[in-house]
Amino acid sequence: MRSKYERLQAGPRASELPEMLRSEFLFTATYWKCWKAKELATVAAQGTEESSYKLLPKYFYVVKYANPGSITDIKTEKDDKGQTRFKYAFMALKACIDGWKHLRKVIVVDGTHMFGKYKGCLLTASGQDANFQVFPIAFAVVDNETNESWSWFFEKLTEIVVDGSDLSIVSDRANQICVAKDKWYPLSHHGCCLVHLQRNVDAKFKKRNHKQMVGRAAEVFKISAVGIILRRSILGIGQGHTLRYNLMSSNIAESLNKALVPARDSPVMALFEFIRRMISRWFVSRQRKISKMSGEIPPAVDELMENNIEDARAYAVMPLSAFEFEVTLKTTGFGSSVNLETRSCTCLEFQKVGIPCRHAIAAAMFRDLQHSEFIADAYLKKTWNETTKGVTLPVPDPQDLFIPSEVSDLIMLPPKTKRPPGRPPTKRKRSAGEIPVRPNLI
Numbered sequence: 001m002r003s004k005y006e007r008l009q010a011g012p013r014a015s016e017l018p019e020m021l022r023s024e025f026l027f028t029a030t031y032w033k034c035w036k037a038k039e040l041a042t043v044a045a046q047g048t049e050e051s052s053y054k055l056l057p058k059y060f061y062v063v064k065y066a067n068p069g070s071i072t073d074i075k076t077e078k079d080d081k082g083q084t085r086f087k088y089a090f091m092a093l094k095a096c097i098d099g100w101k102h103l104r105k106v107i108v109v110d111g112t113h114m115f116g117k118y119k120g121c122l123l124t125a126s127g128q129d130a131n132f133q134v135f136p137i138a139f140a141v142v143d144n145e146t147n148e149s150w151s152w153f154f155e156k157l158t159e160i161v162v163d164g165s166d167l168s169i170v171s172d173r174a175n176q177i178c179v180a181k182d183k184w185y186p187l188s189h190h191g192c193c194l195v196h197l198q199r200n201v202d203a204k205f206k207k208r209n210h211k212q213m214v215g216r217a218a219e220v221f222k223i224s225a226v227g228i229i230l231r232r233s234i235l236g237i238g239q240g241h242t243l244r245y246n247l248m249s250s251n252i253a254e255s256l257n258k259a260l261v262p263a264r265d266s267p268v269m270a271l272f273e274f275i276r277r278m279i280s281r282w283f284v285s286r287q288r289k290i291s292k293m294s295g296e297i298p299p300a301v302d303e304l305m306e307n308n309i310e311d312a313r314a315y316a317v318m319p320l321s322a323f324e325f326e327v328t329l330k331t332t333g334f335g336s337s338v339n340l341e342t343r344s345c346t347c348l349e350f351q352k353v354g355i356p357c358r359h360a361i362a363a364a365m366f367r368d369l370q371h372s373e374f375i376a377d378a379y380l381k382k383t384w385n386e387t388t389k390g391v392t393l394p395v396p397d398p399q400d401l402f403i404p405s406e407v408s409d410l411i412m413l414p415p416k417t418k419r420p421p422g423r424p425p426t427k428r429k430r431s432a433g434e435i436p437v438r439p440n441l442i
């Protein structure tokens, strides 16, 4: 089975091994025997965790050698004995840096625990591509989730993602993220993710049943307007906490976390290599999907449009001018005003999301206009292609390259942190459903 863990792959999980042994070799083994074998195979193939920290500078060097323009960094600290120890590591691949330039200016940042001997956290920044799929931007492994480590991550991120009032940073409501965001991204908006918001609302307004109201509001407004309404009427959240776009941040962060699970107990270098391979694979598979597209609209956007078209049939349209319309629900008479020239609607979805809402579609149908003309460029095939066309090349063997002495001579020991005995938590650390809501955040 050792070969399955080689080339820095995550390999099968211990729980999968008994069945694999049974079917491939007609051999039975207990779970614990498999678990131990997996540990040994991983060490044999990927090296020990200690050696992985030592090799990381060389690995980053060859990543950049194979993929020029990628950004990596390592921060170390001196321990009591004056030895150099790992503190943080950062990696953003060239393909992601280039692709980000064509994405909508929304990023989701998230932190997740690692399961290895030296624990640590994996910090991620990602966006959403034209087909609503996770678009990874940058990754960092830090010894711990603190104000300082988040701040370091955001500082590195500013080399890729430029601060501005057109940028939204979405995260759950961890205080450390807010502090780091305010320092490095003072101009951008900060939205909290809907699922956490909903849990917080649930925790605070249990009796008054506001949770459903938030859910309903989110459904109706596809997030964009919920922040404004909530801020004013329910939560009294401070300035700057607005929700923007239809970006279901929690879906983005959680699907990324899920993809990374197989590597979260890998030594640090193997984890970064897993990420590199994952990104390379995702881009190839998206390019394949793009090459098979018949029209200009990616499948997920098409699906959303189909739903909106279906909903649009329930509306009556009254033209107010060449481009302005009053669009009302036939059953209740309530409705919105749509302006097809400015691509806006009083429901806010059209202008915030960039995809025509049901009201706008009703208006477009009234004028016999193609709805697809009103989809923002960010959701079209050409943009999707631009974002995912970067190629990430495999890393060469460091032994085949000349590595400068400042890289090869660096002796970096593992971080001071070490996982306490016992099973590590397998869930995301912060979840307002599980911990009391901190009053200062509501």
Ligand SMILES: [Zn+2]
Pocket: 336, 345, 346, 347, 348, 349, 350, 357, 358, 359, 360
């Ligand atoms: Zn609308």
